[in-house]
Amino acid sequence: MHELSIAESIVEAVLQEKRRRGFQHVRKVGLRVGALSGVMVEALEFSFQAIVNETELDGAELCVEYLPVKIRCKTCGNRQTLDDNLFLCPQCGSADVDILQGEELDIAYLEVEDSPEKQGS
Amino acid sequence: MAEKIALKKKVLSENDRIAQEIRESLKKNGVVALNFVSSPGSGKTSLLERTIAALGRELRIGLIAGDVQTENDSQRLIRAGGDRVRPIVTGGACHLDARMVARVLPDFDLGELDLLFIENVGNLVCPSSYDLGEDMKVVLISTTEGDDKPLKYPAMFRKSSVMIINKIDLLGTSDFDLQRAKENALGINPDLITFEVSCRTGEGLETWFDWLRQLVKKTAGS
Numbered sequence: 001m002h003e004l005s006i007a008e009s010i011v012e013a014v015l016q017e018k019r020r021r022g023f024q025h026v027r028k029v030g031l032r033v034g035a036l037s038g039v040m041v042e043a044l045e046f047s048f049q050a051i052v053n054e055t056e057l058d059g060a061e062l063c064v065e066y067l068p069v070k071i072r073c074k075t076c077g078n079r080q081t082l083d084d085n086l087f088l089c090p091q092c093g094s095a096d097v098d099i100l101q102g103e104e105l106d107i108a109y110l111e112v113e114d115s116p117e118k119q120g121s
Numbered sequence: 122m123a124e125k126i127a128l129k130k131k132v133l134s135e136n137d138r139i140a141q142e143i144r145e146s147l148k149k150n151g152v153v154a155l156n157f158v159s160s161p162g163s164g165k166t167s168l169l170e171r172t173i174a175a176l177g178r179e180l181r182i183g184l185i186a187g188d189v190q191t192e193n194d195s196q197r198l199i200r201a202g203g204d205r206v207r208p209i210v211t212g213g214a215c216h217l218d219a220r221m222v223a224r225v226l227p228d229f230d231l232g233e234l235d236l237l238f239i240e241n242v243g244n245l246v247c248p249s250s251y252d253l254g255e256d257m258k259v260v261l262i263s264t265t266e267g268d269d270k271p272l273k274y275p276a277m278f279r280k281s282s283v284m285i286i287n288k289i290d291l292l293g294t295s296d297f298d299l300q301r302a303k304e305n306a307l308g309i310n311p312d313l314i315t316f317e318v319s320c321r322t323g324e325g326l327e328t329w330f331d332w333l334r335q336l337v338k339k340t341a342g343s
Binding site for chain 2: 009012031039095099108109112
């Protein structure tokens, strides 16, 4: 259960961005969470809601995109999304695979109001 | 006007930045750092006690012992002969993060160290997300747990470089299947270096000690 720490890191990172770029209000925080990130989405959403209203991000909504594991097999070249956690190529059985997707824990986008960068353009 | 701003920022970028600083400072001083992770009770502290007792005179070993409460583990490690032990009591947190490690690192004279062991909090989920600046993660499982642990906690086994199977003296007294445990782990991470040991009887530990000696030698020569 480290989702509360993760939620705090999200708030901290978004606040930093908000101050740096002078956004008035952050409406949405878009998050990409990979299946291998070790984060439980529901617990994270709960933690985020529990702390966000005590901050300048009051009212911001967390929108999570969950990403399954995707591999590229270095033996046969197959690219495939996996539905289990065994990192074997479903086509040829090789364990020699690259993880293309699934380890993400990224803030992908913010939906904001009043971005001064756009003013006057 | 609402506006969508693309932002590709890692949630733990601040942790990763601090971890990178730690890594560079360890590297500059030729210190090899290992981050030990496992469920509670797999034998991290026992393994470190044994390792300090065996190698403490030939290698200069620093230890950071993370615990949720109490400094019991650090006390055990000091009794085992560790003269460079620093506790981190997380006060409830289920993992160590880079900031906590950075805070105790100045207590060590890095120029006087060969190895730094970081004993993480007993937990196979949360510590996998936090880079501490280590060279590698060492994951422990024991024969009193399920042999499907690697399948249940793939992220940790994927991110570890070494797996130590402890309590092999108890094989046969539980349903733990050594071969199946190794197959499960190697299916997740084919590059895992594995050791089979008993911290109670000492079986298999000599191979682990030798590997550590070689690791230090390789780093000193690079």
